[in-house]
């Protein structure tokens with residue numbers, strides 16, 4: 001992300017953020033070659049909440065998230081992200097958010113500490129603060145012992161924690177993560193959930209995640225939005241969405257009612273992607 005001309009300190013004063021929404025979109029739409037994959041989405045993520053975006057493969061979750069991170073220009077619609085206008089203040093948006101993409105982003109040839117140092121420089125953290133921030137991030141993620149080992153020797157869970165640490169070094173108001181626990185075992189997954197909760201508690205970070213794991217939604221999310229064929233079909237707390245269906249309903253039932261046969265059949269993506277693809281040999 002090119003944020004080189006935006007001092008990290010600027011991100012601590014976010015006009016509009018006080019209004020209570022970390023994300024607010026109006027009619028946000030994306031079409032590829034005339035094919036609409038995100039369709040007039042009005043999404044509101046409240047400041048300080050953990051919000052889950054779910055939907056079948058191909059529903060448009062990653063595309064929506066890429067627009068919110070400024071990586072993809074919307075076809076139409078508007079949005080405010082971390083208090084900034086997505087279109088007119090894209091550079092400021094990039095300075096105020098953290099983003100953990102679906103694909104692995106840490107450099108396997110570098111140690112954990114070196115990866116963090118790279119992020120600290122990218123986010124223009126003042127030189128005198130870097131060592132302290134990095135030490136704090138390593139402690140928060142339980143990576144102190146592995147800090148000076150090459151990241152290519154890390155487990156999938158350690159890599160994920162390293163990437164979250166890298167994306168939050170500059171204390172973003174909003175952290176966006178695309179399927180943060182895909183491919184991880186239950187212990188590693190729990191460690192990520194703990195870390196995410198910790199970020200919210202300590203720094204008030206708002207978290208927006210995409211996931212296919214209903215257990216993750218139950219464990220972590222205050223509210224959830226269900227995307228289907230590019231439309232945001234439902235938004236609510238997990239409890240409220242379940243209650244709409246019936247007393248014994250599960251989130252799977254809620255999901256099935258909206259997504260129907262798409263779950264069994266999948267789409268052109270199928271269900272092939274069970275773990276993260278990696279340039280450094282971890283899947």
Ligand SMILES: Nc1ncnc2c1ncn2[C@@H]1O[C@H](COP(=O)(O)OP(=O)(O)OP(=O)(O)O)[C@@H](O)[C@H]1O
Nearest residue numbers: 032033037055056057058059060061062063064269
């Ligand atoms: N760059 C692109 N060009 C053309 N079509 C695209 C592009 N990126 C995504 N799509 C299409 O947009 C649709 C939504 O894809 P997207 O990756 O956003 O879905 P998703 O909900 O994140 O799926 P998954 O759960 O599999 O990650 C799919 O049909 C996909 O093929």
